[in-house]
Amino acid sequence: MKLTKENIERINTALIKKGVHYIDIRIEIIDHFASELERIEGDFEINFSILLQRKKEFMKQMLLNFQRVEMKNGFQNLIRNILSKRFLIVYFLTTLLIVLVFKNLGSDWILNKFELVPIIIPGPITLILLYKTFFSKSKSRDMIGLLSATNLILFSYIFAFLPIIRTSGSWTWILVFSFFIVLSFFYYIFYFEARKELFLKYKSLWN
Numbered sequence: 001m002k003l004t005k006e007n008i009e010r011i012n013t014a015l016i017k018k019g020v021h022y023i024d025i026r027i028e029i030i031d032h033f034a035s036e037l038e039r040i041e042g043d044f045e046i047n048f049s050i051l052l053q054r055k056k057e058f059m060k061q062m063l064l065n066f067q068r069v070e071m072k073n074g075f076q077n078l079i080r081n082i083l084s085k086r087f088l089i090v091y092f093l094t095t096l097l098i099v100l101v102f103k104n105l106g107s108d109w110i111l112n113k114f115e116l117v118p119i120i121i122p123g124p125i126t127l128i129l130l131y132k133t134f135f136s137k138s139k140s141r142d143m144i145g146l147l148s149a150t151n152l153i154l155f156s157y158i159f160a161f162l163p164i165i166r167t168s169g170s171w172t173w174i175l176v177f178s179f180f181i182v183l184s185f186f187y188y189i190f191y192f193e194a195r196k197e198l199f200l201k202y203k204s205l206w207n
Contacts, residue, residue, distance in 0.1 A: 003037060014052060015029055015059075032055075037051065078146060122188075129151070
């Protein structure tokens with residue numbers, strides 16, 4: 001039985017009603033259901049209802065598996081991005097710029113004006129994530145995993161790294177400060193790239 005776009009949408013709607021709100025988990029289950037249904041002849045609604053009942057345990061296990069690996073995958077993805085060529089190039093250029101400003105204006109001038117920038121810049125995306133976590137019915141664990149991991153690192157800046165930067169008498173504070181500045185900007189890149197990837201993956205189900 002060849003599934004239509006309406007059939008795929010029917011599966012999608014049914015999964016949302018069953019509480020599968022995270023898009024990436026839903027995509028995996030839709031793909032699994034579609035593969036099984038295409039191997040079966042007969043009425044779609046009847047076959048789908050039977051499959052939905054039979055796969056209750058499978059869906060529960062999928063949710064549990066995603067929960068186990070969510071943050072782990074988020075940190076692994078974050079590390080890959082930090083070690084990427086584009087991040088390291090921007091980090092080098094940002095560090096160079098801060099060094100030049102430091103030589104001309106000093107550390108006090110930089111910190112008085114910009115020490116909270118790594119926290120202020122990610123603010124809008126953080127608010128969007130909070131909304132998606134608590135209010136939206138369309139969520140992505142992959143997106144939240146990466147951005148949550150980035151959020152934790154940026155949050156550590158206030159309590160762990162900012163006091164060190166303020167009291168450090170060595171120029172090495174520039175390396176730390178520059179890293180958090182760059183990470184706060186890449187936070188936006190991570191967000192929009194994750195959205196694009198998720199959109200393309202989601203769209204492919206209807207093609």
